Amino acid sequence: MTIKYIFILLVLFFTACNQTNKQGDTGQHEHPDQAEHSEAGHDHSALGHNHDQCVSDGMPSRAAAIAESKVTVQGLGSDNANMIWVSGGTFTMGSKEFSDTQPLHEVSVNGFWMDEHEVTNAQFARFVQATGYQTVAERALNPADFPDVPRDLLVPGSAVFTPPKKSVSYDDYTNWWSYVAGASWKHPEGPASTIKGKEDHPVVHVAYEDAAAYAKWAGKRLPTEAEWEFAARAKQENMKYYWGNVMKPAGKWVANIYQGNFPLTNTGEDGFIGSSPVKSFAANAFGIYDLDGNVWEWCSDYYRPDYYKNSPKVNPKGPNDSFDPAEPGMVKRVQRGGSFLCNDQYCERYIAGSRGKGEVSSASNNLGFRCVSDDPGPEKN
Numbered sequence: 001m002t003i004k005y006i007f008i009l010l011v012l013f014f015t016a017c018n019q020t021n022k023q024g025d026t027g028q029h030e031h032p033d034q035a036e037h038s039e040a041g042h043d044h045s046a047l048g049h050n051h052d053q054c055v056s057d058g059m060p061s062r063a064a065a066i067a068e069s070k071v072t073v074q075g076l077g078s079d080n081a082n083m084i085w086v087s088g089g090t091f092t093m094g095s096k097e098f099s100d101t102q103p104l105h106e107v108s109v110n111g112f113w114m115d116e117h118e119v120t121n122a123q124f125a126r127f128v129q130a131t132g133y134q135t136v137a138e139r140a141l142n143p144a145d146f147p148d149v150p151r152d153l154l155v156p157g158s159a160v161f162t163p164p165k166k167s168v169s170y171d172d173y174t175n176w177w178s179y180v181a182g183a184s185w186k187h188p189e190g191p192a193s194t195i196k197g198k199e200d201h202p203v204v205h206v207a208y209e210d211a212a213a214y215a216k217w218a219g220k221r222l223p224t225e226a227e228w229e230f231a232a233r234a235k236q237e238n239m240k241y242y243w244g245n246v247m248k249p250a251g252k253w254v255a256n257i258y259q260g261n262f263p264l265t266n267t268g269e270d271g272f273i274g275s276s277p278v279k280s281f282a283a284n285a286f287g288i289y290d291l292d293g294n295v296w297e298w299c300s301d302y303y304r305p306d307y308y309k310n311s312p313k314v315n316p317k318g319p320n321d322s323f324d325p326a327e328p329g330m331v332k333r334v335q336r337g338g339s340f341l342c343n344d345q346y347c348e349r350y351i352a353g354s355r356g357k358g359e360v361s362s363a364s365n366n367l368g369f370r371c372v373s374d375d376p377g378p379e380k381n
Contacts (some may be wrong), residue, residue: 013355052269057284071288071378076113077218078130079123083113084287085377086231093229093308095353100305104353108314109230111377114223117278117289118202118297119214121195127214136207137184137363148153157181158205159364160189161341170346178261178363188365200277202295207292208333208360211298211369220371225299225334225355226316227372232292232337233352234285242284242292242352247344254281255293257350258343275340275366292350293342295368296335296358303332303357330359339366 001372005060071085088111095101127133137158160180168175182191185205187199195201204216215221221230232242239245243254253270260332261265273279279289302316305325322331335356338349349356358367 013334017073033242035309073113076373076375077220078170078222079119079127079214079218079371081118081123081218081371083120084116084234085111085372086114086227086286086288087111087377089230089235091224091230091235092237093234093311093353095105095351097348097351099355101308101353103308104311105308105311107226107230107311107316108219109224109226110315111219112223112227113373113375113377114227114231114288115372116283116287118295118368118370119211120200120278121185121203122199124203124206124214125195127217131213133210133213133217135185135205135210135363136361137205147362155181156184158183159362161263161365163265167264198275198277201275202276202278202290202297204361204365204368206298207363208298208358210363212300214369215371220372220373222300222369223372224315224317225301226338228297228299228336229353231286232284234288236285239352241350255350256281256290256339256340257293257338260343262341262343262345262347272340289328291337293338293367294340294341295337295339296356298358298367298369299334299336303334303355327359332357332359335367341366 026166072082073085074082076083085165088109090106090108092104093107094104096104138156140156141154143154144148146154157180160183161179162176164175180190183189183193183205185203186195187193188195188204197202211222233239234242241247241344243249248254256270256272256276258266266273270276276294278294281290283289284291302317302320302322304319304321304323307319318334323334324330335358336346338354338356342348342350348354
């Protein structure tokens with residue numbers, strides 16, 4: 001019975017990654033404050049490749065970058081973070097690869113500032129020190145919210161990736177996720193772990209309201225998914241990945257994703273098993289880092305799989321409410337970018353235009369965020 005209840009907690013808290021082919025209802029909301037696609041040696045037959053699941057040579061020349069998009073401001077906001085100016089523009093949003101990223105549609109966004117990299121442990125620590133903020137994962141649980149769970153199991157914690165010891169089905173993500181009591185941004189693997197020496201890694205175990213609270217403190221906001229995708233594409237269309245059309249340009253990994261046989265063995269061929277320090281890989285053409293892999297990033301939009309059918313063409317901010325056919329009773333927001341746990345066997349949500357989703361009170365050790373700002377751009381100063 002104890003395992004059952006731990007799994008109940010896990011389902012309630014874990015940032016759901018599994019995507020669905022089902023379609024839901026539609027709405028609008030106000031903005032809140034492959035040639036070398038598969039690695040040699042991957043055995044897809046044992047567990048089955050589910051392309052629509054996840055919680056997600058030929059590199060374009062940098063000479064194609066738009067010069068004004070490389071304007072950087074140092075120390076914008078209370079968090080004193082470097083931000084990159086992203087000139088507005090029009091692009092084709094979405095992907096043909098997944099059911100919830102269709103139809104492809106033209107979108108225009110205004111210019112905005114975006115954090116140069118994901119919010120780090122050091123930055124988040126300054127926020128906590130300045131405000132005394134306590135994350136969702138650190139707070140006591142209200143028994144009224146979990147009437148079917150024994151009170152002795154209602155302890156603060158979060159979801160931690162825990163590799164199984166043998167092959168498991170991809171149909172049940174609890175096969176590799178555990179609800180770990182005491183896991184939080186300060187203790188990413190559990191109470192015995194620490195962020196010492198990882199000050200420049202992205203902060204994790206951040207629920208949506210945690211990210212929103214940080215953004216408000218910094219005088220910023222979370223990006224819309226349209227802004228996020230526009231920044232990730234860096235004005236380059238028709239690319240399979242944000243970095244190009246080949247998984248490993250010139251035989252090199254260009255993002256922190258999972259290598260090996262998921263979820264059993266991460267070979268760490270890219271140099272990292274878990275998260276990597278921000279800016280460990282090259283920036284995109286706009287000068288922004290880690291928009292692929294490393295950790296998932298919260299966006300402000302509510303999640304609905306069919307939203308793109310009715311998305312506004314100018315500055316879309318997502319639907320009025322959330323609906324996920326896989327878990328219709330849960331409120332979810334969009335996540336973008338994939339993480340160090342995504343690979344071509346299970347979660348390919350680093351593919352350009354792909355989406356993730358997460359229940360708003362859930363967190364995990366592969367989930368973080370970055371901020372954007374509406375401060376005037378360089379052409380208005």
